[in-house]
Amino acid sequence: xxxxxxxxxxxxxxxFVLVLLMPFREACLxxxxxxxxxxxxxxxxxxxxxxxxLGVLWAESWLLEQFVTWSKSMPxxxxxxGHAEAAQSVMLRVGQFAAAGSILTLSAIVAFAxxxxxxxxxxxxxxxxxxxxxxxxxxxxNSQRPR
Amino acid sequence: MNTMDAExxxxxxxxxxxxxxxxxxxxxxxxxxxxxxxxxxxxxRTCNLTVVVPAYNEAASIADTIRSIQxxxxxxxxIIIIDDFSTDDTGEIARSLGATVIRPxxxxxxxxxxxxxxxxxxxxxxxMAIDADTTLAPDGIEKLMAGLDDPDVAAACGFVIPRHxxxxxxxxxxxxxxxxxxxxxxxxxxxxxxxxxxxxxxVYRTDVLLQHGGWNTRTVAEDMxxxxxxxQSGHGVRFVPEAVCYPIEPHNFRFMGKQLNRWSHxxxxxxxxxxxxxxxxxxxxxxxxxxxxxxxxxxIVFLFILPLLAIFASPIFLLAYVFxxxxxxxxxxxxxxxxxxxRKALVSLPSFLVLRHVNAMFMIKALWAEFILxxxxxxxxKGH
Numbered sequence: 225x226x227x228x229x230x231x232x233x234x235x236x237x238x239x240f241v242l243v244l245l246m247p248f249r250e251a252c253l254x255x256x257x258x259x260x261x262x263x264x265x266x267x268x269x270x271x272x273x274x275x276x277x278l279g280v281l282w283a284e285s286w287l288l289e290q291f292v293t294w295s296k297s298m299p300x301x302x303x304x305x306g307h308a309e310a311a312q313s314v315m316l317r318v319g320q321f322a323a324a325g326s327i328l329t330l331s332a333i334v335a336f337a338x339x340x341x342x343x344x345x346x347x348x349x350x351x352x353x354x355x356x357x358x359x360x361x362x363x364x365x366n367s368q369r370p371r
Numbered sequence: 372m373n374t375m376d377a378e379x380x381x382x383x384x385x386x387x388x389x390x391x392x393x394x395x396x397x398x399x400x401x402x403x404x405x406x407x408x409x410x411x412x413x414x415x416r417t418c419n420l421t422v423v424v425p426a427y428n429e430a431a432s433i434a435d436t437i438r439s440i441q442x443x444x445x446x447x448x449x450i451i452i453i454d455d456f457s458t459d460d461t462g463e464i465a466r467s468l469g470a471t472v473i474r475p476x477x478x479x480x481x482x483x484x485x486x487x488x489x490x491x492x493x494x495x496x497x498x499m500a501i502d503a504d505t506t507l508a509p510d511g512i513e514k515l516m517a518g519l520d521d522p523d524v525a526a527a528c529g530f531v532i533p534r535h536x537x538x539x540x541x542x543x544x545x546x547x548x549x550x551x552x553x554x555x556x557x558x559x560x561x562x563x564x565x566x567x568x569x570x571x572x573x574v575y576r577t578d579v580l581l582q583h584g585g586w587n588t589r590t591v592a593e594d595m596x597x598x599x600x601x602x603q604s605g606h607g608v609r610f611v612p613e614a615v616c617y618p619i620e621p622h623n624f625r626f627m628g629k630q631l632n633r634w635s636h637x638x639x640x641x642x643x644x645x646x647x648x649x650x651x652x653x654x655x656x657x658x659x660x661x662x663x664x665x666x667x668x669x670x671i672v673f674l675f676i677l678p679l680l681a682i683f684a685s686p687i688f689l690l691a692y693v694f695x696x697x698x699x700x701x702x703x704x705x706x707x708x709x710x711x712x713x714r715k716a717l718v719s720l721p722s723f724l725v726l727r728h729v730n731a732m733f734m735i736k737a738l739w740a741e742f743i744l745x746x747x748x749x750x751x752x753k754g755h
Contacts, residue, residue: 233669236695238661242558266561273554273702280697288690330661337660341650 234330241330243274419496420512420574421449424470425485426503427478430459432619437468439506445513448495452503455485461503481751482570483586483593490585493577500586502571505618506534515574515614525579525606526598528568529614532710540627542719543726544620546703549716550723552612554702560610564654566662568601568608570594572616579606590644591748592637599641602655603648624729629752631730635737636748638666643741667738670731696720 246267253259343349422440426433433452440450450470454462456478466472473492479485486500497519499512508514511529518527530552536545559565570593580586583600586593598608621627642649642663650656673692680688700720707716740746 233665233672235661235665235669236698238657239555239558242562246561270558270561273705276701276705277698280701281695284694284697292687329664333660333664334657337650337656341656344647344650 234326234333237326237330240274240277243270246270418446418448420447420499420516421451421489421493421495421497421577422447422499422501422512423451423453423486423489423493424465424501424503425453425455425482425489426457426461426465427455427485428457428459429461429503430457430464432504433461434464434468435506436501436503437465437470439509440501440512441468442509443507443512444510445516447499447512449493451489451492453479453485453489455479455488481588481591481593483588486593487585487588490581496577497574498577498580499574500570500572501616502618505571505616507572507617508615511572511614511616512574515572515611518609518611518614519574519576521607521609523605523607524576524609525601526568526573526575527609527611527614528565528573529610529616530612531569531571532615532617533620534617535619535622536715536719538622539722539725540624541620541622542722543724544627546699546716546719546723547726549703549706550699553706556610557612559658562654563607563609564602564652564658565598565608565610566655566658567592567595568598568610571618572614590637590640591633591751592641595637595641596644599645599649599655602652603645627726627729628733631733632737632748633752635666635730635733636741638662638734639737639741640747666734670735673728673731674735692724696724699723 250259250263250267253263340349424433424436424440429436437450437452440447452462452465452470452472454465454472454474456475462472462474471492473489475485475488479488482502490498497516499515501507515527515529518524531548532552533541533545533548535541556565573594575597579601580597583597583604587596587600590596601608621630642659646659649659677688677691700716703716703720704713707713737748740748
C-alpha cells in the first residue's frame with residue numbers, strides 16, 4: 225500500500241531530501257569501508273530521477289508563467305482565471321509560500337517526532353498500552369477476507 | 372490470534388490435508404536449474420521454503436497462482452493452500468494441481484488467521500506468503516530469496532505490478548504502484564526501513580515469524596503490523612525490486628473502496644498500536660510521521676481547501692491538482708519504459724489523479740473513525 229497521497233505534499237519533499245542526503249551517507253559508509261561501486265551507482269540513479277523531476281517541475285513552472293503572461297492579452301482567458309496579473313501575483317506568492325512552508329512543515333514534523341521520542345525516553349509520556357483498545361479481530365462478523 | 376484452538380486446528384488439518392508434497396515429484400524437481408544457481412543456493416537455502424496461500428472463494432484465480440509458483444526457477448519445497456472455508460471450488464482446483472490443501476472447520480475471518488492456520492505444517496527455514504490472486508514472475512522466488520542473504524533480515528518483499536490494467540481503477544493503481552515501487556520504496560530500502568513488507572508477496576524467516584507469534588490479527592493490516600514489529604525487535608526487512616509479482620487489483624469502485632478502507636484503517640491502527648516503538652527508530656519515525664501528516668493534511672487540502680480556494684480566490688488554484696503530475700510521471704515512465712509499457716503508463720496517468728482523490732477520501736474517513744469516533748474497523752472485506 226502507499227500511505228497518503230503519492231507525489232503530493234510533504235511526503236514528496238521528504239523523499240527528495242532523503243535522496244539529497246544519500247551521497248553524504250554513502251561517503252560516510254565509504255570511509256568505514258562499507259560501501260561499494262554498486263551502491264554509488266544506486267545513489268547516482270536516484271539522483272538522476274531527482275534531477276529529472278526537478279527539471280520537469282521547473283519546465284512546468286516556466287510554461288505556466290508564459291501561459292499567464294500570454295493570457296493577459298486574451299480577455300476571455302483573463303476573465304476566466306480572474307484578473308491575469310492578479311492571478312500571476314497570487315501564484316507567485318503561493319509558490320513562494322508553498323516552498324518555504326513545505327520545508328518548514330517538514331522540519332517541524334521531523335522535529336516533533338524526535339521530541340516525542342525524547343519525551344518518551346525521559347519518561348515525560350507515561351505508558352498507556354493501547355493494544356487491547358486497538359482491537360483484536362478475533363470474532364469476524366462476516367466471512368469475507370482480504371486479498 | 373486465531374479463533375480456533377490448537378486441537379481443533381490440528382484435527383481439521385489432518386482431516387483436510389489432501390496431499391503432502393514431500394517427497395514427491397515436485398520436491399524432487401525442486402533443484403536449481405543451473406550449476407551457477409546451484410552454487411548460489413547451495414546448502415541451507417536450497418528450496419528450504421514453504422509457500423502459503425490463503426484463499427477464500429478464489430476459484431477464478433487460484434490455478435494461475437499455483438502454476439506460477441510451481442514454474443519457478445527456484446521451486447519451493449511445499450505449497451500450502453489454506454482454503455478458508457470457501458463456498459466455491461477453490462480447494463478442489465488447488466488439490467487437482469498437486470498443492471497441499473488445508474481447510475479450517477470454519478472461516479478464520481482474516482488473511483492473518485488463515486495464514487496462521489498453516490503455520491504448524493511449516494517445517495522449512497523460510498516461509499513465503501502469496502495472495503491467492505497473485506502470480507509471480509518465473510524468477511520471483513529466486514530473486515526474492517536473495518533479500519534474505521543477510522541473517523539479520525527477517526523479511527523481504529518484492530515489486531508489485533497489477534496483472535490487469537484495463538479499468539480506471541486498475542490504471543490508477545498501476546501508476547501508483549509504478550511510482551511507489553520505483554521511487555518511494557527503494558529509497559526506504561536504501562535507508563534499510565521499507566515501510567511495509569507487502570502481504571501479497573513476502574518471504575520470512577520462519578523462526579523469527581514464530582517468535583512474533585505469526586501474523587497478528589489485532590489490526591486489519593497484518594503485514595504492516597509484522598513489519599513494524601520486526602523493526603522494533605531489531606530485525607531488518609528488505610525490498611527486492613527485481614522480484615516481481617502480479618496481483619489482480621480491484622476493477623471497480625466497490626472493491627477498490629473495500630480495499631482502501633482496509634488499508635487506510637490498517638495504517639491508522641498500526642500507528643496507534645506501534646507509535647511508541649516506532650518513535651525509537653529514527654528513520655521509521657520520520658517516515659511514519661510524514662506519512663501520517665500527508666494522509667491527514669494533504670487529504671484535507673485536496674478535498675476541501677483547494678476547491679474553496681478555487682471558488683473564492685481564483686480558479687487557477689485548480690492547477691494544484693495536476694501540478695505534480697510531471698513529477699509523478701518521471702519515475703513512472705522510467706520504470707514503464709524499462710518494461711516496454713510507456714504507452715500504457717501514459718494512458719493510465721489521468722486515472723491516477725482520480726484514484727488519489729479516492730485515496731484521500733478513505734484516509735480521511737479512516738482517521739475520523741479511528742481517532743475521533745474511536746470506531747476501529749474490525750471486519751475484513753475482500754478487495755476484489
